[in-house]
Amino acid sequence: MIGIVAKNIFKKYKGKEEIVLNELTFELPQGEKIGILGPNGAGKTTLISIICGILEPNTGKISYLENQQTLSYDTFKSRLGFVPQELALYQELTPIQNLNYFGTMYGMPKKEIQEKSIEILDALGLLKVKDKKASTFSGGMKRRLNLAISILHNPKILFLDEPTVGIDVQSKNAIISLLQKINEKGTTIIYTSHHLKEAETLCDKVLLIDKGDIIAYDSIENLKVINKLDSLEEIFLALTGIEYRD
Amino acid sequence: MRKLKASILKEFLLLLNDKVGLFFMFFMPILLVFIITIIQNSAYQVINENKISLLISNQDEGNQGDSLAVLLQESKMFEIVYDDIETKNELASKLLDNKNLAAILIPKGFTKYIDSKSEKTTNLMLFQLGLGEEEEINNKLEPIDLNLVYDPVLQENYIKSIEGILFQTLSILENTNFIQEIYEQLGVENEAGALKQNIFSEKINIVSNHAKLTENAAPKPNATQHNIPAWTIFAMFFMVVSLSNNIVKEKNNGSFVRLKTMPTSILVSLFSKMIVYILASFLQVLIIFSIGVAIFPLIGLPKLNIDINFFSFFLVVLIVSFTAVSWALFIGVFSNTQEQAGGVGAISIIIFAAIGGVWVPTFVMPSFMQMLSKLSPMNWSLEAFYTLFLKNGNLKKLLFTFVVLTIFIIIIQTLSYLKLKKDKLI
Numbered sequence: 001m002i003g004i005v006a007k008n009i010f011k012k013y014k015g016k017e018e019i020v021l022n023e024l025t026f027e028l029p030q031g032e033k034i035g036i037l038g039p040n041g042a043g044k045t046t047l048i049s050i051i052c053g054i055l056e057p058n059t060g061k062i063s064y065l066e067n068q069q070t071l072s073y074d075t076f077k078s079r080l081g082f083v084p085q086e087l088a089l090y091q092e093l094t095p096i097q098n099l100n101y102f103g104t105m106y107g108m109p110k111k112e113i114q115e116k117s118i119e120i121l122d123a124l125g126l127l128k129v130k131d132k133k134a135s136t137f138s139g140g141m142k143r144r145l146n147l148a149i150s151i152l153h154n155p156k157i158l159f160l161d162e163p164t165v166g167i168d169v170q171s172k173n174a175i176i177s178l179l180q181k182i183n184e185k186g187t188t189i190i191y192t193s194h195h196l197k198e199a200e201t202l203c204d205k206v207l208l209i210d211k212g213d214i215i216a217y218d219s220i221e222n223l224k225v226i227n228k229l230d231s232l233e234e235i236f237l238a239l240t241g242i243e244y245r246d
Numbered sequence: 247m248r249k250l251k252a253s254i255l256k257e258f259l260l261l262l263n264d265k266v267g268l269f270f271m272f273f274m275p276i277l278l279v280f281i282i283t284i285i286q287n288s289a290y291q292v293i294n295e296n297k298i299s300l301l302i303s304n305q306d307e308g309n310q311g312d313s314l315a316v317l318l319q320e321s322k323m324f325e326i327v328y329d330d331i332e333t334k335n336e337l338a339s340k341l342l343d344n345k346n347l348a349a350i351l352i353p354k355g356f357t358k359y360i361d362s363k364s365e366k367t368t369n370l371m372l373f374q375l376g377l378g379e380e381e382e383i384n385n386k387l388e389p390i391d392l393n394l395v396y397d398p399v400l401q402e403n404y405i406k407s408i409e410g411i412l413f414q415t416l417s418i419l420e421n422t423n424f425i426q427e428i429y430e431q432l433g434v435e436n437e438a439g440a441l442k443q444n445i446f447s448e449k450i451n452i453v454s455n456h457a458k459l460t461e462n463a464a465p466k467p468n469a470t471q472h473n474i475p476a477w478t479i480f481a482m483f484f485m486v487v488s489l490s491n492n493i494v495k496e497k498n499n500g501s502f503v504r505l506k507t508m509p510t511s512i513l514v515s516l517f518s519k520m521i522v523y524i525l526a527s528f529l530q531v532l533i534i535f536s537i538g539v540a541i542f543p544l545i546g547l548p549k550l551n552i553d554i555n556f557f558s559f560f561l562v563v564l565i566v567s568f569t570a571v572s573w574a575l576f577i578g579v580f581s582n583t584q585e586q587a588g589g590v591g592a593i594s595i596i597i598f599a600a601i602g603g604v605w606v607p608t609f610v611m612p613s614f615m616q617m618l619s620k621l622s623p624m625n626w627s628l629e630a631f632y633t634l635f636l637k638n639g640n641l642k643k644l645l646f647t648f649v650v651l652t653i654f655i656i657i658i659q660t661l662s663y664l665k666l667k668k669d670k671l672i
Contacts, residue, residue: 049503052507053507054506054507054670074509077507078509080507082503082504084503086500086503087499088499088500088501088504089499090256090260090501092260092264093256093260097256097259101252101253101255101256102504102508104251105252105253105505105508105509105510106508106509106510107249107509107510133263150504
């Protein structure tokens with residue numbers, strides 16, 4: 001299991017006035033399911049990108065911990081799973097071809113890739129179409145394949161950037177169930193979404209950010225008690241306001 | 247190494263699935279090689295194998311008009327048909343109505359004019375030799391026009407060729423007549439034949455030689471030797487459509503970002519793309535050159551002569567394909583959308599081809615365009631192929647071209663690397 005310690009993370013894009021992340025300091029404990037939530041433009045994707053090493057902060061430091069031991073970024077990468085918001089897969093290839101390619105990039109042995117591919121495709125309802133081109137798939141099937149690629153190597157920490165956007169209820173349910181199972185086996189899950197009911201079902205804790213600042217970070221139950229509200233959606237609106245964020 | 251192999255396999259599968267890219271890389275250039283070579287070869291035949299159809303209307307009352315027609319026939323440049331049209335305008339109308347490309351109106355009084363000119367020239371000569379009277383050399387000749395009418399579709403170089411043949415034929419006619427006139431005035435007209443034969447026989451041979459860089463026998467230049475290398479280069483560079491689109495797609499769909507979170511480098515992916523597309527270029531060369539060797543002779547086109555140094559050929563293909571791959575990579579890295587990559591990539595290749603001498607040889611371009619052509623990597627690529635295929639050059643002669651292409655590759659690859667670095671992809 002892996003945890004993250006972020007200290008004073010500051011990010012401002014070149015040529016832009018707006019501060020995207022303003023000296024954020026927090027910990028993401030290992031083994032938990034944490035939702036990073038916020039309105040449009042709050043800085044969720046930027047924060048995840050910085051934690052995963054895709055972007056660099058202007059200042060601040062991210063530490064990766066495994067059983068209280070600090071990991072190098074390269075070691076962290078080998079234990080990391082990342083599900084981007086986009087369908088980051090090759091639609092001209094079949095699920096098996098995609099998994100073969102990405103599995104090899106993770107450094108997995110050939111036999112393990114074959115076994116794990118069948119297991120994951122089965123769990124996500126894609127086994128029947130394992131040899132069909134992904135371009136022929138529905139949106140939900142593509143999202144499931146997008147997730148399959150990221151969990152093929154049994155990551156110790158999994159980042160998901162809006163993994164269920166634009167898909168049917170069945171696919172959403174399959175993804176959430178699988179994420180629950182993965183977490184039960186010890187994988188830390190960090191997740192962003194605009195589906196607050198889904199976040200409420202999946203997450204133990206939420207890190208709520210808005211305009212570059214952390215406005216709440218606690219378990220959902222505690223947030224309900226503190227804010228005297230019944231649902232995550234109500235808490236979200238109470239803390240971020242009801243005005244449009246375009 | 248496993249990662250590189252898996253990446254190469256992935257790129258190979260992506261290329262196989264890219265139907266549009268394959269069309270641009272294989273089908274289109276093969277079609278172009280056939281079309282352009284057939285057209286250029288037939289143009290060559292029109293000029294050199296007596297194929298210009300010529301309509302002759304002979305309005306002359308004497309025998310010189312007939313002699314002119316016979317001499318034109320003997321020139322083997324024309325396929326002659328005769329008509330009896332009296333005016334230039336009628337002849338032009340007739341020409342536009344049928345398949346003839348050019349027409350000649352031999353005017354009334356043509357024989358009279360030739361005879362009068364011969365007589366006048368003879369009189370001058372005899373007077374200067376002290377054998378004639380002065381008043382006989384002052385007769386003025388009535389000017390006469392021999393009208394050449396040509397189809398407006400006939401290009402300038404063809405017209406100049408016809409005019410050249412006509413001028414040469416008229417000279418023969420006038421000189422023959424002049425010799426006959428001298429002999430007649432000297433009262434020995436029966437002896438003229440030997441002199442005429444002597445003048446028009448035992449001519450100096452014009453031997454055409456094409457320059458070559460080594461002593462070995464170089465292939466004779468023809469439409470095939472020109473077109474196969476030129477359009478193969480065009481095909482190689484047209485990989486830009488497929489490869490740049492492939493790169494933009496991976497940038498935009500998050501694949502590069504996903505790879506960045508994996509224990510691998512995006513450079514492995516880019517390197518594998520280069521390997522696959524360089525191999526595809528070799529396949530293009532193999533297919534198009536095989537067509538030149540095996541298929542062209544079957545359809546009456548000149549066979550591609552590949553009597554060249556194969557090691558030099560391998561190096562030329564390698565460096566040209568690497569140049570093409572680098573350009574495609576550059577376009578892919580700098581484009582934000584697939585539309586941009588496809589559009590800018592294809593247009594850049596068309597411009598490179600146009601200024602690089604693929605369509606029109608650079609020597610016919612104005613001097614500033616010739617300078618500009620040096621900026622086209624296709625110009626240098628073509629230079630490398632022509633050095634091998636037309637000039638029979640060796641590695642030493644290819645060295646400068648290799649250096650220029652290598653500099654181009656280094657600049658383009660460095661710019662691509664810096665852009666990827668700026669975008670935090672590597």
